[in-house]
Amino acid sequence: MTHTIRIESGGQFDLGDDEGSLLRGALRAGIGFPHECNVGGCGACRFELVDGEVDTLWPAAPGLSDRDRKRGKHLACQSMPLGDCTIRLRCDESYRPRITPARQKSALAARRMLTPDMAELTFKTEQAADFLPGQYALLSLPGVKGVRAYSMSNLPNPNGIWQFIVRRTPGGSASHALVDTLPLGSTIDLDAPYGGAWLRTDVSRPISCIAGGSGLAPMLSIARAAVLDPAASVDFFYGGRTPDDLCVEGLIADLPGAGTRLRLHNVLSAASAGEWLGTHGFVHEELERRLGDSLSEMEFYFAGPPPMIDAVQQLLMHKHRVDFNRIHFDRFV
Numbered sequence: 001m002t003h004t005i006r007i008e009s010g011g012q013f014d015l016g017d018d019e020g021s022l023l024r025g026a027l028r029a030g031i032g033f034p035h036e037c038n039v040g041g042c043g044a045c046r047f048e049l050v051d052g053e054v055d056t057l058w059p060a061a062p063g064l065s066d067r068d069r070k071r072g073k074h075l076a077c078q079s080m081p082l083g084d085c086t087i088r089l090r091c092d093e094s095y096r097p098r099i100t101p102a103r104q105k106s107a108l109a110a111r112r113m114l115t116p117d118m119a120e121l122t123f124k125t126e127q128a129a130d131f132l133p134g135q136y137a138l139l140s141l142p143g144v145k146g147v148r149a150y151s152m153s154n155l156p157n158p159n160g161i162w163q164f165i166v167r168r169t170p171g172g173s174a175s176h177a178l179v180d181t182l183p184l185g186s187t188i189d190l191d192a193p194y195g196g197a198w199l200r201t202d203v204s205r206p207i208s209c210i211a212g213g214s215g216l217a218p219m220l221s222i223a224r225a226a227v228l229d230p231a232a233s234v235d236f237f238y239g240g241r242t243p244d245d246l247c248v249e250g251l252i253a254d255l256p257g258a259g260t261r262l263r264l265h266n267v268l269s270a271a272s273a274g275e276w277l278g279t280h281g282f283v284h285e286e287l288e289r290r291l292g293d294s295l296s297e298m299e300f301y302f303a304g305p306p307p308m309i310d311a312v313q314q315l316l317m318h319k320h321r322v323d324f325n326r327i328h329f330d331r332f333v
Ligand SMILES: Cc1cc2nc3c(=O)[nH]c(=O)nc-3n(C[C@H](O)[C@H](O)[C@H](O)COP(=O)(O)OP(=O)(O)OC[C@H]3O[C@@H](n4cnc5c(N)ncnc54)[C@H](O)[C@@H]3O)c2cc1C
Pocket: 036, 037, 038, 039, 040, 041, 057, 058, 136, 145, 146, 147, 148, 149, 150, 151, 152, 164, 165, 166, 167, 168, 169, 171, 172, 173, 174, 175, 176, 195, 214, 215, 217, 218, 330, 331, 332, 333
């Protein structure tokens, strides 16, 4: 069944029952609907329901406060309309998808462990893998409630190859399935591409890619794409905890310019002096130590857990006053 969603400030779109969420339907219809995570964590897709009824997929989603709920706010990524609706929000052209997201069946073709708790997974779809480096897909996994966001680590390609790097979260349902149990050959739903932290093609400015733990995948995709331009210069910062987490060197060794115009900086936060002779500490500290005064001239991409994102944001935006338009990030809520 199809419902009509009217946006109070202007515009409307039709939403099928099988779209997954109001947000995904809106983006597929080309609406500039504000969003970030697509999974209920960030609150960017809040809207007010003026008329009609919606079903809430995940009532406890942390993206909405109790105060928001009392005020009649909803998360578009956790709402499915039960009929025609009128909604209130401020749309913004910058959120309009560059590539229209599509749902496809994908088959798990390969899995290899990169570290004891991180695996690279390769899925195959019939249609092309059409995305911008840095974007993510929504995966639906058997036995897991709700979809999960995972960023692509490879480059867009006509062969339908989608690669992800997934870190096993202790007690986590989707990451455990992906890293450990989903059998090769399994078919799952893949809905992509989403996300605004994609590689801007202007490489006239030096680029910094900053990855914390599982934030590796989108940074790899961005670095892989950027270095295809012989003029690009990329500093790649990878923050892990112990030497077990180190895996990037082998993944970028064959890229054009590796070691010269693509420079890797590994930083470990919980290694003892004896087991790691490299840099100890956090990635944002090393970023500042290495690039110091040139920070304000660079383009930044970063992904990882919220504390790392906050620290890098604080450093760039508050301490070094980097232009907001040169900062692109995904918070793995
Ligand atoms: C934009 C983005 C990109 C990401 N990219 C990567 C990546 O490349 N690699 C990687 O390892 N991780 C990535 N993550 C994190 C990933 O999506 C998962 O949060 C992580 O793997 C833990 O999931 P889990 O199911 O194992 O853990 P769980 O603890 O089972 O669930 C974790 C998250 O799932 C959601 N959730 C929980 N319950 C429900 C429910 N009932 N309905 C709907 N949602 C629910 C919540 O957001 C919760 O925080 C990304 C996250 C975001 C937002």
